[in-house]
Amino acid sequence: MEMTFRWFGSEWDSVQLSQIRQIPGVTGVITTLYGAAPGDPWSREEIRALREEVEAAGLHISGIESVNVHDSIKAGSPDRDQYIEHYIATLRNLGEEGVRLVCYNFMPVFDWTRTELARPRPDGSTVLAYSQKAVDAMDPSAMFRSIEGDVNGFVLPGWEPERMGRIRELFRLYQGVDGEKLLENLRYFLEAILPVCRKYDIYMAIHPDDPAWSVFGLPRIVTSLPGLQRILTMVDDPHNGVTFCSGSYGTNPENDLPGMIRALKGRIHFAHVRNLRHNFPGDFEEAAHLSSDGSFDMYEIMKALYDTGFSGPIRPDHGRMIWGERAMPGYGLYDRALGAAYLNGLWEAIAKSSGRGPSLQA
Numbered sequence: 001m002e003m004t005f006r007w008f009g010s011e012w013d014s015v016q017l018s019q020i021r022q023i024p025g026v027t028g029v030i031t032t033l034y035g036a037a038p039g040d041p042w043s044r045e046e047i048r049a050l051r052e053e054v055e056a057a058g059l060h061i062s063g064i065e066s067v068n069v070h071d072s073i074k075a076g077s078p079d080r081d082q083y084i085e086h087y088i089a090t091l092r093n094l095g096e097e098g099v100r101l102v103c104y105n106f107m108p109v110f111d112w113t114r115t116e117l118a119r120p121r122p123d124g125s126t127v128l129a130y131s132q133k134a135v136d137a138m139d140p141s142a143m144f145r146s147i148e149g150d151v152n153g154f155v156l157p158g159w160e161p162e163r164m165g166r167i168r169e170l171f172r173l174y175q176g177v178d179g180e181k182l183l184e185n186l187r188y189f190l191e192a193i194l195p196v197c198r199k200y201d202i203y204m205a206i207h208p209d210d211p212a213w214s215v216f217g218l219p220r221i222v223t224s225l226p227g228l229q230r231i232l233t234m235v236d237d238p239h240n241g242v243t244f245c246s247g248s249y250g251t252n253p254e255n256d257l258p259g260m261i262r263a264l265k266g267r268i269h270f271a272h273v274r275n276l277r278h279n280f281p282g283d284f285e286e287a288a289h290l291s292s293d294g295s296f297d298m299y300e301i302m303k304a305l306y307d308t309g310f311s312g313p314i315r316p317d318h319g320r321m322i323w324g325e326r327a328m329p330g331y332g333l334y335d336r337a338l339g340a341a342y343l344n345g346l347w348e349a350i351a352k353s354s355g356r357g358p359s360l361q362a
């Protein structure tokens with residue numbers, strides 16, 4: 001595996017590449033053209049400029065998170081082919097610049113959903129949290145307003161103001177789109193992009209829905225192992241793969257995270273590894289990466305990745321906000337850096353105790 005760190009670009013992120021470079025063991029960044037709207041084709045020049053900026057800091061681009069999929073593609077609207085053409089053009093340009101990993105999601109309207117962006121914990125840190133009771137009491141626009149008021153002046157991925165201004169229109173677009181139709185639209189999209197993925201050896205890695213159940217009545221199809229297996233078999237090519245996000249699958253305590261990793265051997269191209277704490281059914285909050293701070297066994301998660309020969313990028317995921325840092329909620333430097341160090345420590349211990357030695361560490 002390679003330890004990486006998500007970075008939104010110098011215009012958008014409070015964290016600098018020079019800081020990421022100093023986190024022990026982190027050699028790559030996961031980045032994006034954050035200013036591009038879903039459906040905009042990315043030019044080769046923009047991608048090259050991003051790559052050169054990252055390389056000038058002594059790092060490299062390990063993958064893109066995300067190239068967002070336009071709602072017309074997800075909803076299967078009549079104009080979807082035009083947006084698929086744009087997506088293919090973007091993949092071609094990424095391929096020409098040496099990018100081999102693209103993370104994306106197929107969630108209608110909303111990206112990840114949380115009801116609080118700064119829930120205080122007893123140690124004085126704050127974390128993102130989710131309460132089903134709060135969601136049930138809110139309509140989608142109210143949720144957007146509450147999130148907008150709480151983002152420390154940053155734009156959150158998936159919650160861009162332009163997009164949320166069109167929320168009613170977006171909900172109309174998905175009328176009549178149930179889980180089966182959404183899955184069919186995903187198949188149509190994957191089959192269309194597969195030739196360019198094969199040509200440039202680009203691995204697509206679908207990110208799970210977060211939380212792993214339907215929110216506001218919208219269908220969700222990437223929530224559990226059986227759903228994932230349908231997606232992987234309907235377009236059975238290694239370029240159609242998975243981002244294993246422990247925090248998203250783990251929102252549902254029924255998901256056996258290490259078991260899922262073992263079952264998905266060979267099709268996981270990217271891993272988001274983080275912990276969260278289930279307080280009671282329908283209420284969870286994010287936690288430090290350390291096993292004892294949350295509900296997951298992080299050792300077993302890393303061991304499953306190790307045992308299945310995972311060789312792609314891993315990144316620590318949402319961190320707590322600590323030490324007075326002011327950053328995009330979930331994406332501060334400090335707690336994610338602690339997370340990276342901890343995950344690297346687990347990996348080294350697993351590698352050495354397996355008897356195969358640490359040489360497997362990229």
Ligand SMILES: [Mn+2]
Nearest residue numbers: 245248272317
């Ligand atoms: Mn994730």
